[in-house]
Amino acid sequence: xxxxxxxxxxxxxxxxxxxxxxxxxxxxxxxxxxxxxxxxxxxxxxxxxxxxxxxxxxxxxxxxxxxxxxxxxxxxxxxxxxxxxxxxxxxxxxxxxxxxxxxxxxxxxxxxxxxxxxxxxxxxxxxxxxxxxxxxxxxxxxxxxxxxxxxxxxxxxxxxxxxxxxxxxxxxxxxxxx
Amino acid sequence: xxxxxxxxxxxxxxxxxxxxxxxxxxxxxxxxxxxxxxxxxxxxxxxxxxxxxxxxxxxxxxxxxxxxxxxxxxxxxxxxxxxxxxxxxxxxxxxxxxxxxxxxxxxxxxxxxxxxxxxxxxxxxxxxxxxxxxxxxxxxxxxxxxxxxxxxxxxxxxxxxxxxxxxxxxxxxxxxxxxxxxxxxxxxxxxxxxxx
Numbered sequence: 001x002x003x004x005x006x007x008x009x010x011x012x013x014x015x016x017x018x019x020x021x022x023x024x025x026x027x028x029x030x031x032x033x034x035x036x037x038x039x040x041x042x043x044x045x046x047x048x049x050x051x052x053x054x055x056x057x058x059x060x061x062x063x064x065x066x067x068x069x070x071x072x073x074x075x076x077x078x079x080x081x082x083x084x085x086x087x088x089x090x091x092x093x094x095x096x097x098x099x100x101x102x103x104x105x106x107x108x109x110x111x112x113x114x115x116x117x118x119x120x121x122x123x124x125x126x127x128x129x130x131x132x133x134x135x136x137x138x139x140x141x142x143x144x145x146x147x148x149x150x151x152x153x154x155x156x157x158x159x160x161x162x163x164x165x166x167x168x169x170x171x172x173x174x175x176x177x178x
Numbered sequence: 179x180x181x182x183x184x185x186x187x188x189x190x191x192x193x194x195x196x197x198x199x200x201x202x203x204x205x206x207x208x209x210x211x212x213x214x215x216x217x218x219x220x221x222x223x224x225x226x227x228x229x230x231x232x233x234x235x236x237x238x239x240x241x242x243x244x245x246x247x248x249x250x251x252x253x254x255x256x257x258x259x260x261x262x263x264x265x266x267x268x269x270x271x272x273x274x275x276x277x278x279x280x281x282x283x284x285x286x287x288x289x290x291x292x293x294x295x296x297x298x299x300x301x302x303x304x305x306x307x308x309x310x311x312x313x314x315x316x317x318x319x320x321x322x323x324x325x326x327x328x329x330x331x332x333x334x335x336x337x338x339x340x341x342x343x344x345x346x347x348x349x350x351x352x353x354x355x356x357x358x359x360x361x362x363x364x365x366x367x368x369x370x371x372x373x374x
Contacts, residue, residue, distance in 0.1 A: 026243075027239060027242060027243070050242055052238075052242075052267065052270075052271060053267070053270065054263075054267055055263030055264070055266050055267055056263055058231070058232065059232075059235045059261070059263060059264050059267055060235075061232070062229060062231075062232030062233075062235035062236045062239070062261075062264075063235040063236065063238050063239035063267075064239055065229075065232075065236050065239060066204075066235065066236035066237060066238060066239025066240035066241075066242075066243070067239035067240070067242065067243050068239075068362075068366075069224065069236070069239070069240050069243070069362060069365055069366055069369075070202075070239065070240045070241075070242070070243025070244040070369065071243055071244070071366065071369055071370075071371045072239075072242070072243040074239070088228070088229070088230070089229055089231075089232050091228045091229055092228075092229050092232065092236075092358070095228065095358035095359070096358035096359055096361070096362040097358075097359045097362070098362065157374070158374075159374045
């Protein structure tokens with residue numbers, strides 16, 4: 001068996017990046033993640049953005065609250081396993097009505113190999129909703145652009161904390177050939 | 179690790195902010211927020227009543243967004259211990275306008291005075307330095323606080339970190355406003371940002 005490159009007929013990370021630019025996002029906080037790898041590289045390469053590597057996801061929630069206070073927009077890139085780490089810090093977004101744009105690569109929901117990813121992957125949407133964060137989801141490459149645009153718009157135009165879940169089916173498609 | 183002649187926390191914060199100019203000040207959950215309120219309410223104050231462990235990261239986001247303004251985080255040893263990883267993130271980003279001051283009473287005063295890790299083993303100055311903030315030091319006199327207050331105005335030489343061992347006395351609470359949206363909107367307004 002030879003593992004080929006992931007199938008990405010539509011370059012969804014490029015669409016996400018374009019929407020971040022269009023939304024004038026400056027601070028991009030992230031915990032390193034394979035699914036977000038291409039997007040993280042694009043953000044680092046853009047001189048109008050400040051990509052900040054975190055030690056844990058809740059740091060990003062707090063940092064982006066500071067960014068908003070200072071007049072800059074931000075986005076948080078994380079994996080579903082890191083969503084639970086954010087819960088208490090999300091009080092900032094509810095209590096201070098601070099927008100959040102969280103882009104979450106999903107694990108544990110589509111052909112997962114690692115059972116340890118399943119519990120948090122299964123509760124990601126519920127955790128966000130219980131924490132007062134609106135959830136949108138993109139599953140097909142072709143819909144990423146529209147859903148991302150909607151997420152950024154409601155986050156920053158309606159000041160509504162929003163998480164966009166990027167399905168494992170979207171990010172994890174691999175083709176195995178002999 | 180307790181020492182004699184420990185500084186009074188209110189005096190430390192009053193001295194630090196006596197001539198604050200345009201500085202933005204973030205106070206960590208608990209007694210630090212009361213200390214900031216006691217030093218005088220200000221539109222550029224961010225009082226935290228929650229989000230424990232987040233004070234330094236809020237300061238970092240603010241500092242990156244407002245690089246020409248001094249941003250000062252005043253927090254306690256317990257809050258700093260919870261957000262210790264954020265020192266590594268600050269060490270990596272090196273925001274030149276960010277100053278962090280920890281009021282270290284070696285205890286969790288807000289929850290009944292349980293001893294914290296700094297009372298026995300944890301050295302926050304060592305942590306900050308090891309995380310890539312070389313300008314990290316222990317402060318033990320008001321004279322040093324006065325000098326630190328001048329340094330914090332310099333937005334070209336940060337980040338800097340100081341830990342000050344303070345008297346553990348529980349002081350009367352001086353309650354700041356605790357409506358997060360009001361505090362946040364007021365601070366944004368002071369920086370010229372209109373509501374949506």
